[in-house]
Amino acid sequence: MKFFNKTTAIKLVFALFAFLTLNVAFAQDQKQTLPDLNLKDVNGKVVNVKDYSKKGKIVIISFWATWCTPCKKELNNINELYEEWKSKYDVIVVAVSIDNARNVMKVKPYVDGQAWPFDVLLDVNSDMMRAMNVVNPPHTFLLNKEGNIVYSHTGYLEGDEFTLEEKIKALVK
Secondary structure, three states: OOOOOOOHHHHHHHHHHHHHHHHHHHHHHOOOOOOEEEEEEEEOEEHHHHHHHHOEEEEEEEEOOOOOOHHHHHHHHHHHHHHHHHHHHHHEEEEEOOOOOOHHHHHHHHHHHHOOEEEEEEEEOOOHHHHOOOOOOOOEEEOOOOEEEEEEEOOOOOOHHHHHHHHHHHOOO
């Protein structure tokens, strides 16, 4: 009695390959950390991005742009909660601008106007964006105290900052 024909065998091999590939991909995602690369902040100081994962703190990385309305709304809403999060959860927020060379001059005046107290880095050449597989802003990452990325979210809807806070609370427990 024949259990498998050639087509069924090929399908089973393909399914097994897909299953193993996805398991490896998800395992790697669980251990993803910040890339080891240098960016400038809005004041021109060179910062190694990897250093944020070595501070023993919960870190929020938010990719944004001056032309992205949802990005600015998200960061302004996070800014309203930042002092509370900082004291309750010992959080650091890093806003990574993906504005290109033509728009980068708008970043510092915008940040100063909003009075954001967190670090703002300039990813003018999209090096960090590529390294972290960010396609579109806003894209937010949450790192635990060990520096591992434990949550990632693309897009912004009003109230997403409270979902982020729930993820932060889970890390503190």
